[in-house]
Amino acid sequence: MVANRATAGTLCGVTPPTPPANRLPPPAAAPAATPIAFVRAIVLAYERRGLSPERALTQAQIAPQLLHDDRAHITAWQMEQISDAAMQELDDEALGWFSRRLPWGSYGMLARASISSPTLQVALARWCRHHGLLADDIALHLTTVSDTATLAITEARDLGALREFCLVSVLRNAHGLACWLVDSRIPLIAAEFAFDAPPHADAYAVLFRGPVTFHAPRTAIHFDARYLHLPLRRDEQALRQMLQHALPLTVLHYRRDRLLVQRVRQLLAAPLPGQPAHALPQHSAESLATLLHVSPRTLHRQLKEEGATLQGLKDEVRRTRAVELLHRTQRPIKQVAEAAGFENEKSFIRAFRGWTGQSPAEFRRQAGQA
Numbered sequence: 001m002v003a004n005r006a007t008a009g010t011l012c013g014v015t016p017p018t019p020p021a022n023r024l025p026p027p028a029a030a031p032a033a034t035p036i037a038f039v040r041a042i043v044l045a046y047e048r049r050g051l052s053p054e055r056a057l058t059q060a061q062i063a064p065q066l067l068h069d070d071r072a073h074i075t076a077w078q079m080e081q082i083s084d085a086a087m088q089e090l091d092d093e094a095l096g097w098f099s100r101r102l103p104w105g106s107y108g109m110l111a112r113a114s115i116s117s118p119t120l121q122v123a124l125a126r127w128c129r130h131h132g133l134l135a136d137d138i139a140l141h142l143t144t145v146s147d148t149a150t151l152a153i154t155e156a157r158d159l160g161a162l163r164e165f166c167l168v169s170v171l172r173n174a175h176g177l178a179c180w181l182v183d184s185r186i187p188l189i190a191a192e193f194a195f196d197a198p199p200h201a202d203a204y205a206v207l208f209r210g211p212v213t214f215h216a217p218r219t220a221i222h223f224d225a226r227y228l229h230l231p232l233r234r235d236e237q238a239l240r241q242m243l244q245h246a247l248p249l250t251v252l253h254y255r256r257d258r259l260l261v262q263r264v265r266q267l268l269a270a271p272l273p274g275q276p277a278h279a280l281p282q283h284s285a286e287s288l289a290t291l292l293h294v295s296p297r298t299l300h301r302q303l304k305e306e307g308a309t310l311q312g313l314k315d316e317v318r319r320t321r322a323v324e325l326l327h328r329t330q331r332p333i334k335q336v337a338e339a340a341g342f343e344n345e346k347s348f349i350r351a352f353r354g355w356t357g358q359s360p361a362e363f364r365r366q367a368g369q370a
Contacts, residue, residue, distance in 0.1 A: 031075065031076075032073040032074055032075050033073060033075070033076065033203060033206045034073055034074050034075070034076065034078070034079045034203065035072075035073055035198075035200030035203045036066055036067060036069060036070070036072040036073060036074065036200075037070075037164070037165070037198065037199075037200055038079065038165050038168075039057075039062060039066075039067065039074060039079075039082060040067055041095070041096075041161070041162050041164075041165035042056070042082055042083070042086050042095055042096075042165075043057075043067065044096065044161055044162065045086065045090060045092070045095050045096025045162070046086070046089075046090065048096055049090060049096075051089065051090070053082075053086070055085060055089070056081075056082045056085035056086050056089060057082065059081050059082065059084075059085045060074070060078040060079070060081035060082035060085070061078060061081070062074060062078055062082060070199055070200075073200075073203070083095070087104065088104060091103050091104055093105075093106050093107050094106075094135065094166075095162075095165070095169075096162055097135075097137070097159060097162050097165070097166035097169075097170075098135040098137040098138075098166075099135075099137055099157065100135065102134055102135060106134055107173070108243050110127055110130050110131060110134070111127075111177065111239055111242075111243070112236075112239065113126055113127075113130050114126045114127050114130075114177075114181070115181075115232065115234060115235070115236060115239050117232055118231060118232070119228065119229055119230065119231055119232070120178055120181055120182050120227060120228050120229070120230050120231075120232065121142070121228035121229065123178075123181055123232060124142050124151065124174070124178060124228070125142055127140070127174065127177065128140035128141060128142050128151075136156060137155070137156055137157050137159065138153050138154065138155055138156060138159075138166070138167075138170065139153070139154045139156060140152070140153055140154075140170070140174065141153075141154065144225045144228065146225075147224065147225050147226070148189060148222050148223070148224070148225055149222065149223050149224070149225040149227070149228050150220050150221070150222050151171065151174055151175075151220060151221050152218050152219065152220035153167055153170060153171065153218070153219045153220065154218075155194075155219075163195065164193075164195060164198060167193065167194075167195075167219045168193075168207060171191070171208075171219070171220075171221050172207060172208075174221075175188070175221060178227070180234065180242060181232050181233070181234055182227065182230040182231070182232060182233055182258065183233040183234070183256065183258070184227070184230065184256055184257055184258035184259070185256060185257040186223050186224075186227050186257075187209065187210065187223065187224070187257065187292065187293055188208055188209055188210040188221050188222065188223050189210060189211075189222040189223055189224065190210055190211045190212070190213065190221070190222045191204070191208035191210060191211070191212045191213070191220070191221045191222070192212070192213040192214075192216035192217075192218065192219065192220055192221075192222075193212070193213070193214050193215075193216055193219050194215070194216055194217065194218055194219045195214065195215070195219075196214055196215050197214040197215070201214065208221065209293050210293060224259060224263065226259055226262065227258075227259060230258060230259075256302065256305060256306075257302055258306075260292075260299075260302050260303060260306055261303065261306050261308045261313065263292065264288060264292070264299075264303065264308075264310070264313050265313055265316070265317060267281075267283065267288060267291055267292075268280065268281070268283060268288075268313060268314055268317040269317050269320075269321070280317065280318065280321055280339065280340060280341040281341075282341060283314075285299060285300065285310055288310070314341075315351070315355070317341075318340045318341050318342070318351070319340075319352075319355045319356075321339060321340045321341075322336055322337075322339075322340040322348070322352060322360065323363075325339055325340070326360055326363055326364045326367065327364075327367055333345055333348070333349070333360050333361060336348070336360060337349075337360075348360070
């Protein structure tokens with residue numbers, strides 16, 4: 001989705017800029033989702049260097065009067081254009097965030113330092129460590145607690161008027177890089193920011209899919225820790241190609257989610273609040289899609305791409321629960337059927353026979369004799 005490319009803070013530094021006369025025109029009817037506040041932050045970076053942002057604004061087709069309209073938004077294409085121009089004119093891929101510039105190619109160097117990692121966890125740990133060597137104004141920390149991974153930012157100095165733009169961009173950049181490295185969409189469980197909700201807080205629903213909290217104790221994003229164990233799927237050649245068009249690619253909305261099957265299976269097996277611990281929730285495609293922040297159509301399509309179906313996963317979870325209860329308990333077959341998510345004992349027996357070739361009672365007797 002184009003709207004998912006709404007911030008800068010990306011991996012640049014390979015090819016020179018395309019002359020304005022040869023640039024592609026903006027996409028027709030592109031949604032304007034990026035708040036004008038981020039453009040103001042770029043303009044401020046120019047002002048601090050005593051330079052004019054006029055050429056960059058012209059390249060991005062941003063009318064100067066928009067800078068005075070708090071409600072204004074620009075398209076992803078416009079944000080890409082002004083960021084591209086500013087990073088090169090200022091020779092600063094950090095766009096003025098830090099006490100020292102990050103010259104053109106800095107983030108590309110960080111990516112190269114991570115590309116040889118065996119897993120995403122190692123790659124992100126390297127990224128965090130090496131980022132601190134380039135700019136000590138902030139520190140990035142990757143931690144894991146239980147099944148949740150957290151990428152957090154600690155501020156070592158007052159970032160001033162560029163604070164929001166900096167923190168948003170750094171997290172977007174790291175998240176986009178992680179998705180690119182493993183060639184997978186990595187859904188966010190939550191995002192939190194250690195500043196008050198800005199006037200354009202509604203834009204965060206596009207920038208960070210999932211729950212967003214402001215005025216939090218820290219600035220961080222949270223995601224399923226299992227993604228950290230995925231192997232990297234990119235090599236040096238892919239990196240060179242990506243760096244030529246880094247602005248749109250590092251925050252690309254990936255169709256594939258390489259952990260979707262596991263995540264669906266987990267949701268199907270986890271009891272809902274207020275349910276007994278052994279009960280299986282009765283999820284529909286619509287309810288699962290809502291929990292996964294996708295549409296039902298997208299859910300079915302992505303499962304198909306992974307060689308699975310929703311009904312097949314439901315049957316797998318039901319079968320596992322039924323077998324476990326038949327093995328470990330002496331509950332009546334009717335109760336086992338209910339715990340496995342069946343409306344009645346008859347349909348459970350029919351399904352169980354299809355799975356195992358035996359009735360539940362026969363299965364239990366044979367298991368007891370083993």
